[in-house]
Amino acid sequence: MQPVDIEKQLAKGTTTVGLKCKDCAILVADMRASMGNLVASDHAKKVHQLNDFSAITIAGLVSDAQYIIDIMQAQIRLFELDRKRRPKTSMIANLVKNMLYGQYRAYFPFYVQLIVGGWDQKGPHIFSFDMAGSLSEDDWFSSGSGSPMAFGVLEAMYEKDMTEKEGLKVALRALKSAIKRDTATGDGIRAVVIDSKGFRELSKEDIIELGGII
Amino acid sequence: MFSQPSQFGYDKATVIFSPDGRIIQVEYAREAVKMGSTAVGIKTEQYVVLAGQKRTFELIESADKVFKIDDHIASTFSGYSADGRALLQRARIEAQIERITYGEKIDPEVLSEKIGDYLQSFTQYGGVRPFGIAVLFGSVYERETSLYFIDPGGAIFSCLATAIGSNEAAAKETLKKGYKRNLTKKAAIKLALDALKAAIEEDETVLIAEMAVIETKDGLVQVLSQKDIDEILKT
Numbered sequence: 001m002q003p004v005d006i007e008k009q010l011a012k013g014t015t016t017v018g019l020k021c022k023d024c025a026i027l028v029a030d031m032r033a034s035m036g037n038l039v040a041s042d043h044a045k046k047v048h049q050l051n052d053f054s055a056i057t058i059a060g061l062v063s064d065a066q067y068i069i070d071i072m073q074a075q076i077r078l079f080e081l082d083r084k085r086r087p088k089t090s091m092i093a094n095l096v097k098n099m100l101y102g103q104y105r106a107y108f109p110f111y112v113q114l115i116v117g118g119w120d121q122k123g124p125h126i127f128s129f130d131m132a133g134s135l136s137e138d139d140w141f142s143s144g145s146g147s148p149m150a151f152g153v154l155e156a157m158y159e160k161d162m163t164e165k166e167g168l169k170v171a172l173r174a175l176k177s178a179i180k181r182d183t184a185t186g187d188g189i190r191a192v193v194i195d196s197k198g199f200r201e202l203s204k205e206d207i208i209e210l211g212g213i214i
Numbered sequence: 215m216f217s218q219p220s221q222f223g224y225d226k227a228t229v230i231f232s233p234d235g236r237i238i239q240v241e242y243a244r245e246a247v248k249m250g251s252t253a254v255g256i257k258t259e260q261y262v263v264l265a266g267q268k269r270t271f272e273l274i275e276s277a278d279k280v281f282k283i284d285d286h287i288a289s290t291f292s293g294y295s296a297d298g299r300a301l302l303q304r305a306r307i308e309a310q311i312e313r314i315t316y317g318e319k320i321d322p323e324v325l326s327e328k329i330g331d332y333l334q335s336f337t338q339y340g341g342v343r344p345f346g347i348a349v350l351f352g353s354v355y356e357r358e359t360s361l362y363f364i365d366p367g368g369a370i371f372s373c374l375a376t377a378i379g380s381n382e383a384a385a386k387e388t389l390k391k392g393y394k395r396n397l398t399k400k401a402a403i404k405l406a407l408d409a410l411k412a413a414i415e416e417d418e419t420v421l422i423a424e425m426a427v428i429e430t431k432d433g434l435v436q437v438l439s440q441k442d443i444d445e446i447l448k449t
């Protein structure tokens with residue numbers, strides 16, 4: 001099997017959404033892991049905590065993504081121990097960017113689409129990446145096979161300086177559209193908020209109350 | 215018994231401790247620092263001043279004494295100038311590595327630690343000699359002034375004011391007397407010059423200084439020649 005075929009087999013259909021509100025960054029993702037037409041998992045974890053004030057969503061090849069997360073967590077911890085301070089969200093984004101670009105230039109890119117969200121002294125941030133290592137700071141972004149549906153909702157509903165509750169409603173609405181129309185997206189939602197108090201994962205009850213499904 | 219370190223060869227390599235726990239090669243390196251032209255550093259609430267004496271020789275144009283490492287960090291050293299240039303090049307590269315890795319300016323404390331680590335490695339492995347220099351890094355980072363002194367063994371000290379190089383004790387004495395946390399820019403420059411003058415007193419030569427000043431206002435390194443310094447002192 002060619003590498004590309006393997007990627008098609010293992011590639012995870014997904015929808016993830018990252019969104020910036022007035023005082024917080026929001027990351028949400030579905031929980032379905034697919035291998036072609038097979039649902040490989042209905043409880044896949046696609047939003048991962050990086051440190052107390054940042055998280056990352058993953059879409060694409062799970063092994064690549066998990067490896068990147070492991071390396072990032074280690075690098076951030078070393079940074080915090082060495083310097084007795086937390087890296088800014090943009091610094092974390094830079095680390096991810098360099099890792100992706102290095103691998104791309106080695107002719108075997110990490111097969112991932114990532115979104116980093118975090119909170120630092122300058123407020124909330126959302127950063128998005130592509131496989132080749134490009135980086136951009138966004139108000140909102142979506143990745144994965146269901147992202148076209150999510151993009152539509154976000155394009156229509158996103159507003160600047162939303163409250164946490166308003167932002168969560170928009171993000172969950174976007175994800176719900178993707179779950180309905182993309183076969184590779186589904187099996188519930190995991191949602192994370194990062195604000196001045198740090199990383200917080202929403203309970204199932206909270207998600208349902210805000211219009212999401214589990 | 216240990217008064218003659220060379221008797222047993224304890225001074226022949228940096229990998230060998232003398233029985234009283236010293237690394238004699240590092241101490242010799244400190245002696246090399248004392249032969250270098252004097253340099254001083256002062257950190258106040260709003261300013262960082264690095265100043266060094268530019269030695270002049272007949273028919274030779276004098277070499278630079280203070281150096282810009284990045285927009286916000288300046289450096290000066292005393293000792294073997296070739297060792298100094300090599301180390302400062304390393305510091306400049308570390309500053310750019312930080313920019314590529316994190317997309318941010320390097321924290322001067324982090325830079326000092328990296329340079330300290332590098333110097334330390336020359337005290338623990340065979341086949342090398344320590345750098346024959348002491349270095350000062352001055353910086354404004356996130357609106358805070360900082361001044362670091364690194365010795366040839368790689369030890370790092372954060373200082374309010376310090377001097378390195380020939381006759382450093384006399385320069386330090388002047389700094390001790392004149393230092394205040396809230397010195398104005400002009401007063402800090404003047405104190406740095408006085409300290410250098412105290413160090414070269416015995417030589418009876420005219421002081422030609424070079425200086426780097428960093429203000430918290432913009433956090434950018436300004437390198438000043440003796441002419442520039444005279445201009446400022448005139449106003």
